[in-house]
Amino acid sequence: MQLKISILIFLFYHGFSLSQSYFPPAHEPWTKKSPEEFGLKINALNKAIEFAKTNEFSGERDLRVAILKGFAKEPYHQILGPTKKRGGPAGIILKNGYQIASWGDTHRVDMTFSVTKSYLSTIAGLAVDQGLINTDDITVNSIWDTTFDGAHNQQITWKHLLNQSSDWSGTLWGSHDWADRPPQEGSIDDWKNRNYHTPGTHFEYNDVRVNVLAYSLLQVWRKPLPQVLKEKIMDPIGATNTWRWYGYNNSWVELDGNYMQSVSGGGHSGGGIFINTEDHARFGLLFLNEGNWNG
Template identity: 45%
Template sequence: MLIAGMNDLNDAVAFALAAQSNWPASMYMPDGQFVMTYDSGEKAPDNEVLGPVTPRGGPAGLVYRGAEKIAEWGDVDRADMTFSVAKSYLALLAGLALGDGLIRSLDDKVAGYALDDGFTSEQNRDITWRHLLTQTSEWSGTVFGKEDRIDHNRVVGVAVADAPKGTRRAMKKPGTFYEYNDVRVNRLSRSLLQVFREPLPQVLKRRIMDPIGGSQTWKWDGYRNSYDTIDGKQMLSVPGGGHWGGGIVISARDLSLMGRLVAQGGVWDGKRILPEGWTSELVKPCPVAPFYGLMWWLNTGRRQFAAASESSYFALGWGSHIVWIDPENDLVTVLRWIDRKKAPEFVERLLGAIKA
């Protein structure tokens, strides 16, 4: 999609197309290892893939300024894995649970809602929903065969660690320490399943994706062993990413709908989809990790993207997948399969184009 008279914007699009990820199209390295676990440095048995892996497409994206689409490139209707962008969807579902009264307060202890024994230990019994959503829970245990230890000392974004990823460390008090940990995110997802008493993909489809005009091509894959029994029924619990396969497989166009919904305060065509105030709650900085909100990345101190406004916030997934919301410039941008190291230059080019 080339735009007449917008050479700088067309140049930004051309840059995004040329700056694609170096991940293999098959999603597997020559030695047969899944690229995600390879990139994170995991070894057997920690790197065992439990869910489906979808071969990837090429770079794609969209840019909206307000309600107007000002750029589009690549196959925006191809459904691809999104990895940790799924975490930001979990945050939207948590908002629905809160609005429905299924969760009374984010500061309630999850133990009071659990249908299993995952929050009965001394380490876990005081964990709140807010702790899980800010990745400060320090939850300890195993979820569908994956132990939280696998992501101990994991470095993502601006986080730091004292030892190699996967090295067991002493646990800290919930709420006092931030660690990006996919096992704990999967624990959050399982806990949300237990309060909805309905598979999360069904909730997402009925309550969010269908009302905002989403396609029928997206899906949310689970693991081969990620089932829970609720009310006598076996239900699939889905992961908050594609770390070990599975996760949300969705198109760039559908991602843009989600981004625009959040940018509009949870309202779509005059109808409230997300509880009032929830999108503001998503972007409140976590006290111990001010670069993170509720499963959304913030641009505090412009540490994510120096060229972007500090009010910008992001759903981010390895690969890389980016949903960038910039309230200051009224932008919603989706990037698929861009080299993460080159994404900052795209941001700079795009902002230069719209301000030219």
């Protein structure tokens, strides 16, 4: 089976080898090999693992509390989607697809925050492959409701949404674009009445705008994005059925007579991808092999 994907991702994977020799089958334990079989230095590998185990996130394991504390300076910030208490550090090291080391509970499902953006942008890549969108097209041509109202927003293309240079202005699911990581200087009135950057000229990391991308992709796919991900990616690569992709309690929309949830692109206000380490690793292998899974 071969999956050819136009990859439009926020997180890029470097230093990969195309000499992939093993792809883990679905519903079977991951085949393990020793680091020595690949000529790797076991002492150096163990040091890297120990570093990962002793340098976990320093905040609360109750991620609802951690999120509220982390974004306490944002006006009107609130939890709108599910959260989950996190486990301890966990990880896998792969070589040519084989598992050569692991630590922690690699089957535990946890929140993954902005790693969700890699999954979301994969959905965008699939939309390009299927001719649903062209990244240079003006988004308002496809999403003609009020989402892209106004002279500024009507300049935004799919590419601008994907590379976080849209400077989209508005409110989505009760969250304001200007309230997401506001500047340290100025007041709420200053942030609300800022000068706009021409789309494509200024990068700004903004989760409200990522959620605009998720909503826009829902409109063109016309079915829930987790369903698209499951059918097009996760089932073909043999992922488990334990992963979930959530939106917010107020992000439900009606399409073609059916209610669907518009998912979030991270855990800023809860939601996003909840997944275990091994399913993450399968997704990573797909990208390391340029969209080709055992084909």
